[in-house]
Amino acid sequence: METLHSILPELIRIVICAIGGAVIVFGNALVMGYAERKLAGHIMLRPGPMEVGWHGILQLVVDGIKLMGKQLVVPKQADKPLYMLAPILAFAPVFAPLLLIPFSDKLQGFDIDVGMLVILAFASINVLAILIGGWSSNNKYSLFGAFRSVAQNVAYEIPMLISLLAVVFMTNTFSLREIAAAQSPVWFVLLQPLAFLIYIVAMVAETNRAPFDLPEAESELTAGFHTEYSGMSFSLFVLGEYANMFIVCSVATVFFLGGSSGIPLPYFEYTGALWFLLKVYALMFFLVWIRWTYPRTRFDQLMNFCWKYLIPFSLVNLLITVVVVKLI
Amino acid sequence: MNVEPLEDDRHHRFVLNMGPQHPSTHGVLRVLLELEGEYAMHLHPVLGYGHRCHEKIAEHKPAKSFMPNTARMDYLGALIYNQGYAQLLEKAAGIEVPQRAEYIRVITAELNRIQSHLLWYGAYLLDLGAFTPIMFAFDDREHILDILEDVTGSRLTYCYHRVGGVSKDIDDKFVSRTRAFIERLRSRYTMYEDLVNGNVILQKRLIDVGELTPQICARYGVTGPLLRGTGVAYDIRRAEPYSVYPEFDFEIPTETKGDCMASFMVRYREIEQSLRIIEQALDKLPEGPSMAAKVPKKLKLPAGDYNSSVEAPRGELSYYLVADGSDVPYRLKVRTPSYSNLSTVPETCSGMLLSDVVSAMGSLDLVIPEIDR
Amino acid sequence: MDVKNVVKQWKTIAASVEAVDFAVTGYDYDLSVAGAKVPELANFMLKSGFYLVDLMAVHVTPSIEVVYQFAHVETRCRVMIRAFVDANNEIPTISDIYQGANWHERETRDFHGVVFVGHPNLEPLILAEEDVDLKPLLKDEKSLKDVAAIRRQQPEPKPEAAKPEAVKSQEQS
Numbered sequence: 001m002e003t004l005h006s007i008l009p010e011l012i013r014i015v016i017c018a019i020g021g022a023v024i025v026f027g028n029a030l031v032m033g034y035a036e037r038k039l040a041g042h043i044m045l046r047p048g049p050m051e052v053g054w055h056g057i058l059q060l061v062v063d064g065i066k067l068m069g070k071q072l073v074v075p076k077q078a079d080k081p082l083y084m085l086a087p088i089l090a091f092a093p094v095f096a097p098l099l100l101i102p103f104s105d106k107l108q109g110f111d112i113d114v115g116m117l118v119i120l121a122f123a124s125i126n127v128l129a130i131l132i133g134g135w136s137s138n139n140k141y142s143l144f145g146a147f148r149s150v151a152q153n154v155a156y157e158i159p160m161l162i163s164l165l166a167v168v169f170m171t172n173t174f175s176l177r178e179i180a181a182a183q184s185p186v187w188f189v190l191l192q193p194l195a196f197l198i199y200i201v202a203m204v205a206e207t208n209r210a211p212f213d214l215p216e217a218e219s220e221l222t223a224g225f226h227t228e229y230s231g232m233s234f235s236l237f238v239l240g241e242y243a244n245m246f247i248v249c250s251v252a253t254v255f256f257l258g259g260s261s262g263i264p265l266p267y268f269e270y271t272g273a274l275w276f277l278l279k280v281y282a283l284m285f286f287l288v289w290i291r292w293t294y295p296r297t298r299f300d301q302l303m304n305f306c307w308k309y310l311i312p313f314s315l316v317n318l319l320i321t322v323v324v325v326k327l328i
Numbered sequence: 329m330n331v332e333p334l335e336d337d338r339h340h341r342f343v344l345n346m347g348p349q350h351p352s353t354h355g356v357l358r359v360l361l362e363l364e365g366e367y368a369m370h371l372h373p374v375l376g377y378g379h380r381c382h383e384k385i386a387e388h389k390p391a392k393s394f395m396p397n398t399a400r401m402d403y404l405g406a407l408i409y410n411q412g413y414a415q416l417l418e419k420a421a422g423i424e425v426p427q428r429a430e431y432i433r434v435i436t437a438e439l440n441r442i443q444s445h446l447l448w449y450g451a452y453l454l455d456l457g458a459f460t461p462i463m464f465a466f467d468d469r470e471h472i473l474d475i476l477e478d479v480t481g482s483r484l485t486y487c488y489h490r491v492g493g494v495s496k497d498i499d500d501k502f503v504s505r506t507r508a509f510i511e512r513l514r515s516r517y518t519m520y521e522d523l524v525n526g527n528v529i530l531q532k533r534l535i536d537v538g539e540l541t542p543q544i545c546a547r548y549g550v551t552g553p554l555l556r557g558t559g560v561a562y563d564i565r566r567a568e569p570y571s572v573y574p575e576f577d578f579e580i581p582t583e584t585k586g587d588c589m590a591s592f593m594v595r596y597r598e599i600e601q602s603l604r605i606i607e608q609a610l611d612k613l614p615e616g617p618s619m620a621a622k623v624p625k626k627l628k629l630p631a632g633d634y635n636s637s638v639e640a641p642r643g644e645l646s647y648y649l650v651a652d653g654s655d656v657p658y659r660l661k662v663r664t665p666s667y668s669n670l671s672t673v674p675e676t677c678s679g680m681l682l683s684d685v686v687s688a689m690g691s692l693d694l695v696i697p698e699i700d701r
Numbered sequence: 702m703d704v705k706n707v708v709k710q711w712k713t714i715a716a717s718v719e720a721v722d723f724a725v726t727g728y729d730y731d732l733s734v735a736g737a738k739v740p741e742l743a744n745f746m747l748k749s750g751f752y753l754v755d756l757m758a759v760h761v762t763p764s765i766e767v768v769y770q771f772a773h774v775e776t777r778c779r780v781m782i783r784a785f786v787d788a789n790n791e792i793p794t795i796s797d798i799y800q801g802a803n804w805h806e807r808e809t810r811d812f813h814g815v816v817f818v819g820h821p822n823l824e825p826l827i828l829a830e831e832d833v834d835l836k837p838l839l840k841d842e843k844s845l846k847d848v849a850a851i852r853r854q855q856p857e858p859k860p861e862a863a864k865p866e867a868v869k870s871q872e873q874s
Contacts, residue, residue, distance in 0.1 A: 044463035140344050144682075210457060211529055219352040219455040220686050295529050296457025298683045299366055376827040383812075384837055387844075419727055546752040546774070548801035555774070562774040568723075632853030635727035635770070635779065637754075648770065650759050652850050659838075663755035663770070671804045700827065 017109040021095040029242045031281075033060040036288050043292045070231030078228065079136035086133030087229065087236035093125040094243035101250045102177040104260040104272030115176040116168065119251060120161060123206070126244060127153040130208075130215060133237070134225035145224025148299060149215035152205055155303060159310035160202035163195040166314075166321040167255045176251075180259025189256040194317045196256045198310050200286075203248040205302070207241060210291040214299055249283040250276075341369060344682075348377045352455045352686045355696025359673075361685065368685050371674050379700040386660035391417055391649075392491055392627050394660070399485040401664060402698040404444035405641045407437045407476075410489035415570060416636035416647045417491045420629045428616040429493035430572045435506065435609045436476060436488060438602040442513070443472040444641035445595050445602075448693045452592070453524060455690040456533055461524050468516060471509050478502060491627060492620030503610055510603050517600075525596065534589035538676055538688030541586055548675075549668040552643025553598065554692065556582045557590030564639040576608045588691040595693070626655050642666050642693050664698040702776050707749050714742045715782070726853075728770070728779035736784045736792045739769070743795040746771050751780070753795075756805035758786075758813040760840045761848040765813055767792055786815055794820040812838040 034049070034057065041048025049056030074080055097119040099109030112118065127150055134146020168174060170191070171182040189196045205212040216224035226237050253259060257279045260272030297305075347358035356377035362370040382401060386394045398413045399406035411433050418425060446469040450462030473483045479502050480488035480495075488495055524530060545555045555562055561580045565573045581597035583590035629651035637646040643665025650659040669692045677685050711718045711732055719731040734742055751771040759766045769782040786792045794817035796803040806817040807826035814836040817823065825833055840846075 040459070044460050045467060046463060140342070144344075210459075213457070217457065217683070219457060220683055222351060292460050293523070294458060295453060295527065295533060296683075297529055298533055298681060300681060301532055376825075376829070379827050381837060387838075416727070419725065542774075546747065546750065547799050549753040549755075549799070550801075551752075560774050567774070568777050568779070630854065631851055633726065633768075633781070633851070635781070637727065637772075637779070644754065644772075646754055646770065648755065648757065648768070650851050652846050658846065658851055659757075659759045661755060661757040661768075667804065668753075668801050671801055675800065 013109075017099050018095070020109070021098045024098055024246070025094060025239060025243045028246045029239045030060045030064075032242045032245065032284060032288075033063070033238075035285075036291075039285070039288050040292045043289070064235070067231055067235040072233055073228070073230045075138055075228050077138040079138065082132050082136035083228075084233070086129050086136060087233040087240075089132060090126055090129035090240035091236040091243075093122045094240055094247065096122045097247045098243075100176060101247070102180050102254065102259055103276050105177075105181075105269040107270060107273050108177060111175060111177045114174045116164060116174045116179075116251075119176075119247065120157070120164075123244065123247060124153070124157060126240065129237075129240070130225045133229070137225075137228040139228050141221040141223070142225050142227045145215040145217070145221050145227070148217075148221075149208065149225060152208070152212065152214060152299075152302060155306045156202045156205040156310075159198050159306060159314040160206060162311070162314040162318050163192075163198040163202065164251070164255055166192055166195045166318050169318070169321050169325050176254050177259075180254045180261070183258040183261060187256060187258040187261075192256065192317070192321070194313060195321075196252075198314045198317070199252055199256065200283075201310060202306075203252060204287060204290070205306070207245050207248055207287070209245070209287055211294040211297050212302055213291075213296060214302060217296060219296075245284055245287060246280065249280045249287070252283055253279040347374075352690065353696070354451065354690075354694055357670075357694065357696045357699070359685075359689075361682070363682065366681050366683075368680055368682055369678060371677050371685065373670060373673055376700055378697055380697075382701045383660055383662065386657050388656070390627065390655045391420075391629060391657050392655075394657075395490065396485070396487045398662075399487055400697065401662065401701045402640060402642070402645075402666075402695050403484050404447060404695055405440055405645075406484065406486045407433075407440040407480075407488060408638055408640045409645065410486060411437050411571070412636050412638040412640075412645050412647050414489045414491055415638070416634055416649055417627060417629070419636060420632075420634045420649060420651055421491070421624075421627050423492050423620055423623060425493055425620055426617045427572070427614045428497075429618045429620075431609050431613050432494050432498055432618060433489055434571055434573065434576075435498075435606050435613075436480070436486075436494075438606050438609075439472050439476060439506070440486075441641050442599050442602045443469050443476075444693075445599050446472075448595060448641075449520075452687075452690045452693070453530075455686050456530065458524065458527075458530070461520070464516070464519065464523075468513055471512065475502065475505050475509060478505075490619070490623075492623035493618050495619075497618040503613070506606060506610060510607060513599070513603060520596075525593075531589065533683075533687055534592055534691075535585075535587060537588045537684045538680070538691060539585065539587045540672070540676060544672060544676065548672045550643070550672055551668070552640070552665050553591045553594040554586075554643070554669060556580065556594045558586035559584040564637050564644055568637060570636075570638060572609075573605075575612065576605045578602075578605050588687055591691050628653070628655055629657065640665055642695065642698070643669060662701055664701055666692065666694050666696075666698045670694060670699060702750055702773055702778070704776060704778060707778075710745060710749075711742070714738055714745065721853075723777075723779075728781050729777065730780045732780060732782045734782055734784050736767075736787055739767075739782070739784050740793050740795055740798060742782060743769070743798045746780075747798055749773075750775065751778075753799040753801045753805075754779070756795075756802050756809065758809045758815050758838075759851070760813060760838065761846060761851060763848055764788070765790060765815055766848065767809070767815060769795075789816070790814055791816045791818050793818050796820050812836060814839065 038048040049059040052058040052062050100115045102108040130149040131146045134142040167188050171179050208215050226234055260276040262275030265271040341362040341364055344361040344363055346361055347353040348356040358374040360372040361368045382397050398409040402409050446465040450465030453461040477483050479498050480486045540558050542558045542560050559582055561582050563580045566580055578601045581594050583593050631651055631653045634649045637644055646663035648661040649657050652658040677688050715732040715734040717733045721731050723729055751773050754770040754772050757768050764785045767784050771780045796806055806820055809815050810823050811825050811828045
């Protein structure tokens with residue numbers, strides 16, 4: 001099977017991938033920013049943004065312009081180089097994983113053998129950005145948020161990885177395209193329901209979304225690690241958050257929901273991306289939905305849940321998978 | 329300000345200055361937290377950012393014209409503060425209030441209490457990180473504000489109860505709108521219960537957090553829903569009946585545990601009891617004047633001291649008036665519930681997680697202007 | 702709580718115990734006590750199950766009067782306890798007995814300058830540090846009155862002074 005990288009010259013391909021990545025990151029932020037506010041509004045029995053454009057559809061564009069026009073405030077006592085570095089570090093690494101995601105059979109930037117590991121490696125750079133941002137702001141609330149974030153993300157990466165490993169054992173590959181292709185008769189969500197559940201919980205925690213939004217817990221830590229950030233430096237954090245949501249949901253789609261498989265459409269090797277995006281956005285809708293429904297957990301409960309339940313269960317699941325795979 | 333000197337072994341602690349501007353202190357309250365990791369080892373509330381010296385003001389103007397100030401102390405229970413103060417002056421000057429006025433006072437005061445509880449409900453859950461319930465609660469609360477606005481003329485800081493009665497009689501529109509509101513709020517209970525009260529995360533956050541006992545309550549003078557959460561059925565409306573409360577059939581909700589969940593449930597169940605009182609009062613509403621026939625312009629207060637206690641949404645509110653025979657109080661002391669309730673925080677909250685401090689302080693239902701009165 | 706027994710005990714500690722008409726004053730008993738005996742009385746109040754409602758000061762001529770208000774959660778029994786501060790504006794603290802008095806005493810120190818002896822921390826609570834000696838609620842020369850001017854005149858003796866107890870026994874049932 002040939003993908004984009006085998007039919008186009010190297011340089012053109014890189015340019016196309018970079019543009020595609022940027023389109024996805026910014027397009028996704030616009031869609032999700034609007035969808036989140038609209039959904040939150042309807043969950044709260046209010047209309048949400050209504051003023052700019054039809055049903056407020058241009059609200060996010062206006063907000064983006066406003067944020068770009070705002071002054072970047074750097075606190076006097078902040079560590080300025082690190083303070084400016086943190087938002088970039090939160091935002092920049094999200095491009096690499098996007099290039100590896102197989103949106104459809106032929107829509108994929110690169111297909112490399114260790115795709116899953118690369119995605120997880122890039123996703124964990126986000127923790128570093130939050131730590132640097134919290135530390136360099138020289139604000140106690142930011143520091144608290146940063147500490148919480150590091151403890152939380154490091155802990156939840158373990159069950160996330162182990163639950164994905166169960167799928168890897170079944171398919172014998174780290175390549176995302178091959179994993180997606182391996183689910184042609186049955187999606188892995190049916191064969192690995194426990195791993196899917198664990199992955200979903202870990203995914204919410206990894207993206208610092210409610211009810212696990214402890215790093216920013218606004219009623220305790222005002223705004224957590226981004227308390228001092230304003231304007232574009234703040235919005236880079238938000239862009240990074242939405243892009244991370246997109247990536248973890250894409251990984252869930254690839255590993256458990258059959259990637260781009262679905263009812264065949266014409267030119268399915270390209271239009272399969274529609275099914276892929278549908279699944280991704282269904283998961284994202286789920287993330288938004290629980291955010292606006294549940295109260296926040298407490299930090300010790302969050303960590304206990306990970307170390308006492310998620311990790312043991314994911315390990316048991318992995319062992320069972322290994323034994324079953326070996327027997328068959 | 330009033331910061332205790334740090335002892336040497338406490339130097340390694342991380343001092344977090346929560347407030348005076350902080351999302352979960354609900355006003356200009358400042359709490360200094362000495363943290364060890366996530367644990368708050370020592371809490372130090374700092375008061376006085378919004379103190380307006382109402383008691384000094386009271387000594388400098390005729391007693392009757394202090395009424396608007398009472399609403400500024402507790403902006404959420406303004407009508408109940410009005411009621412307590414009106415009763416105090418009526419007691420002192422020996423003025424009889426018409427029955428109809430007493431009923432109107434009870435109806436509006438109970439509406440005010442529901443309004444306060446609804447706001448607390450939303451704001452408390454916002455403290456716990458649930459964003460949606462506050463919108464539902466405000467939606468319901470808005471109806472009460474509309475009803476009260478029609479009859480009192482203001483939405484928050486009312487000056488409706490006057491010495492001798494109420495400033496404006498209620499009409500049929502008020503009665504029908506109030507009845508419609510009662511129906512509406514009752515139909516919303518299932519929504520609140522499904523969304524919030526039964527939620528596992530909420531219960532894990534509230535159960536066993538910030539436990540109070542009747543002994544602690546007695547030592548600190550804690551009253552209101554917090555005291556009732558420890559199993560003591562103490563409500564001034566029942567214990568020292570005032571106005572026409574003895575004529576109504578209502579329960580005093582209690583829980584036994586004394587933790588945040590107990591006071592949460594007590595407040596939630598009080599909403600229904602207030603609705604019952606309003607319903608009965610509307611049924612029994614007598615005809616007649618809504619203002620006493622002759623209230624002297626200059627209210628002479630005979631020498632002596634007078635006390636008037638009412639059940640405010642947060643606990644016991646007492647006005648203590650020392651009069652010297654003129655129409656200006658010699659001394660007026662307002663005992664506000666939040667002041668005593670907050671003073672437990674250094675004892676009950678030390679050693680708690682930061683998140684629990686937020687939920688324990690939220691369950692006190694603090695209104696800061698009432699503390700800094 | 703047995704009110705009669707409690708009243709008997711009060712009489713051994715307090716200088717005077719007076720039952721007053723609840724309908725007129727809003728409280729049931731009026732106690733006067735020597736400043737030094739306040740902690741003893743507070744101890745007894747705590748043992749009998751009273752809670753501290755309020756603590757305040759009234760500036761009158763012989764010396765500042767400190768008024769403690771107690772109430773009981775089971776029976777209707779609201780008590781005012783009055784004590785005068787001594788020549789140095791001092792009175793013993795009850796914050797070790799009723800911890801809730803801690804803030805009330807600091808507030809009274811802020812506003813009236815009453816020094817509560819034995820209080821763990823009499824730093825200003827409401828006032829700023831530089832305003833320690835402001836004492837905003839003290840009366841000036843012109844408005845300061847004698848204690849007799851604020852006492853209730855007794856036009857006719859009230860025969861039903863003991864009524865509150867009878868009423869509340871019905872309410873409790």
